[in-house]
Amino acid sequence: MIKPTYSNIIPKYLVLLTLLSMMSCEKEIPNVEIVENPEILFNDEISAFQTTLFSHKIGDTISVFDKKRLQNLDSLPLTYKIISYKKGYNFIINYGQIQSFRLNQEGLKDYKNIKKDSIEIIFGKADVKEELRDAYENELYATHFIYKKRNLMVSYNDNNNAIGYISLGDLPRPELLKEDMNSQERITHLNLANQNYTSVPEEIKNFSNLRALNLSNNQLTDLPNWIGDFKKLEVLDVSTNNIKYLPDTIGELTNLLDIELHTNKLRRLPDSFCKLTNISWLAIYNNELHTFPDAIGNLSKLEGIVATNNKIKDLPISMGKLSGLKTVIFKNNSLETMPESISKWINISKLDLRENPFNEAQKEEIRSMFPRKHIMFSMNPELLKNVKKDTIIKDGDTYRYIKGN
Numbered sequence: 228m229i230k231p232t233y234s235n236i237i238p239k240y241l242v243l244l245t246l247l248s249m250m251s252c253e254k255e256i257p258n259v260e261i262v263e264n265p266e267i268l269f270n271d272e273i274s275a276f277q278t279t280l281f282s283h284k285i286g287d288t289i290s291v292f293d294k295k296r297l298q299n300l301d302s303l304p305l306t307y308k309i310i311s312y313k314k315g316y317n318f319i320i321n322y323g324q325i326q327s328f329r330l331n332q333e334g335l336k337d338y339k340n341i342k343k344d345s346i347e348i349i350f351g352k353a354d355v356k357e358e359l360r361d362a363y364e365n366e367l368y369a370t371h372f373i374y375k376k377r378n379l380m381v382s383y384n385d386n387n388n389a390i391g392y393i394s395l396g397d398l399p400r401p402e403l404l405k406e407d408m409n410s411q412e413r414i415t416h417l418n419l420a421n422q423n424y425t426s427v428p429e430e431i432k433n434f435s436n437l438r439a440l441n442l443s444n445n446q447l448t449d450l451p452n453w454i455g456d457f458k459k460l461e462v463l464d465v466s467t468n469n470i471k472y473l474p475d476t477i478g479e480l481t482n483l484l485d486i487e488l489h490t491n492k493l494r495r496l497p498d499s500f501c502k503l504t505n506i507s508w509l510a511i512y513n514n515e516l517h518t519f520p521d522a523i524g525n526l527s528k529l530e531g532i533v534a535t536n537n538k539i540k541d542l543p544i545s546m547g548k549l550s551g552l553k554t555v556i557f558k559n560n561s562l563e564t565m566p567e568s569i570s571k572w573i574n575i576s577k578l579d580l581r582e583n584p585f586n587e588a589q590k591e592e593i594r595s596m597f598p599r600k601h602i603m604f605s606m607n608p609e610l611l612k613n614v615k616k617d618t619i620i621k622d623g624d625t626y627r628y629i630k631g632n
Contacts, residue, residue: 244529258284261328261395262316265337266391268379271351275395277379280328281312285396287325319397322415322438338390343383346372346390373398399441409523412436420464422446426450427554443467443487451455457481466490466510478502489513489533500526511557512536535559535579549570557602558582564589570596579603 233274245593246399258276258279265275280300284293308320315334330338332559341349345426355373359495360366369391372381378398399418403411416439417431424445431440432453447468453474455476463480471492478499480486482508501522512535524545531554539560547568552575559582572578580593581603588605 261330268395269349269351270337271374271377274376275328278328278395279315280318283318284324285325285327289320289323289325291325319394324415324417325396327394329392329394330396331392335393336392338393341390342388343370344383346381346383350374350379353381387488404428415439416462417441427454432456438462440464450474450477452476458482461485463487473497473500475499481505496520498522504528507531509533519543519546521545527551530554532556542566542569544568549575553577555579565593565596569595570595576602577603580604 228464230469234322235346259273260279260282261267262281267278278284309317309329310320311317313333314331315330315336317329317331317334318325319329324620334477344541347353350372351374353372354375355371355372358367359369359371361368366614367385369385370383372383375398378396378400380394380397382391384387389532397418399420399597401419401422403414403417404419406414411430411433412435414434414463415436415438417434418441419428419431420441420443422445424442424447427450428441431437433442435457437457437460440457440460441462441464441466441476442541443549444467447470449467450471450473452474453476454474455478457480459482460480461482462485463483464485466487467490469492469549471494473488473495473496476499477497479502481502481504483503484504485508487510488515489510493516494510495516496511496519498520501520502525504525506526507528508531509529510533512533514534514537516534516537518539518541521543521544523543524547526549528551529549530551532552533554533556535556535558536562537557539557539562539627541562542565544566546566547570550573552572554577555575556579556587557570558579562580563581575597578600582605585593585604590602593609594602
């Protein structure tokens with residue numbers, strides 16, 4: 228498929244297309260090196276998994292890398308890591324395997340003149356165009372052009388009016404569910420986001436060495452009991468589903484470091500959840516929680532809890548055991564008081580309790596627990612009465628500018 232508007236590289240691209248057409252009778256197209264053939268990314272018949280970057284393929288283990296070129300290779304963390312042979316050409320490493328390629332900065336020199344309205348002319352019509360907007364000002368800052376079949380994404384930076392990066396292999400890979408069992412056993416990370424699943428596919432059972440599983444943005448209402456069989460699992464993302472409860476077997480995933488539960492319909496967490504003592508961050512906002520399990524204090528490594536937009540009415544006393552907490556956000560819940568035990572949160576740097584029905588006496592009691600910290604509360608509505616002109620008023624330990632009526 229010739230993209231005639233990008234004239235400065237067309238001659239080389241035509242040569243490549245000619246070679247590919249000569250091989251069209253063959254079932255398999257050989258791997259093509261991106262650095263030598265940047266125009267290969269314009270060919271909508273070639274997927275990310277038919278390309279190489281410095282002769283390395285997606286799925287290769289890090290043993291393929293030149294240890295002399297990459298210092299401290301053996302000390303690479305198992306989880307998500309970006310490494311590079313050359314500035315602008317990056318490998319995304321996950322659990323010792325090449326998960327994807329990413330081109331940015333100097334790696335985009337062959338694509339730097341492509342503007343937003345030409346992306347689909349050059350790369351082909353995108354399956355999905357995803358706009359990313361600032362959460363506060365709702366300003367557009369990036370647009371993702373997603374090509375599912377090719378597992379390619381072009382991220383356009385709307386602030387800079389240029390392509391920000393191109394990634395290959397980062398998109399979900401449901402086709403891995405059809406691999407033979409030997410191949411599935413070698414896979415350590417599995418991305419099945421955005422597949423409209425209403426239940427967790429049974430085929431996942433065959434991936435016995437999974438370290439990371441992404442089932443976000445589906446239509447799941449629950450998780451199967453066998454989820455607890457993945458003893459090696461360290462990252463589990465089931466955010467943005469319709470999950471109402473977690474199975475008791477969730478507590479058997481004792482190697483979990485990160486669990487994403489936000490944007491579901493969870494009403495409670497099972498007591499077994501408190502066995503996940505290695506997690507450091509709990510993102511459980513946009514659910515229907517009323518409280519936490521009594522033993523939540525066992526999660527001694529927690530540094531952050533984000534539970535915005537729930538229905539939490541009270542907190543267990545054991546919350547006070549979480550002395551490592553730095554960030555706690557309970558905005559928009561139904562809290563009227565906080566247990567005295569939270570005074571042991573000696574490392575807290577952000578405590579957001581806005582949009583909860585605390586009265587002024589309760590607010591002062593909580594402030595007294597943290598005399599040198601700024602606690603975020605919603606403004607006392609009584610202070611707004613009879614404000615006739617623009618003024619500054621004191622609300623607890625905060626001064627606010629109020630625009631008059």
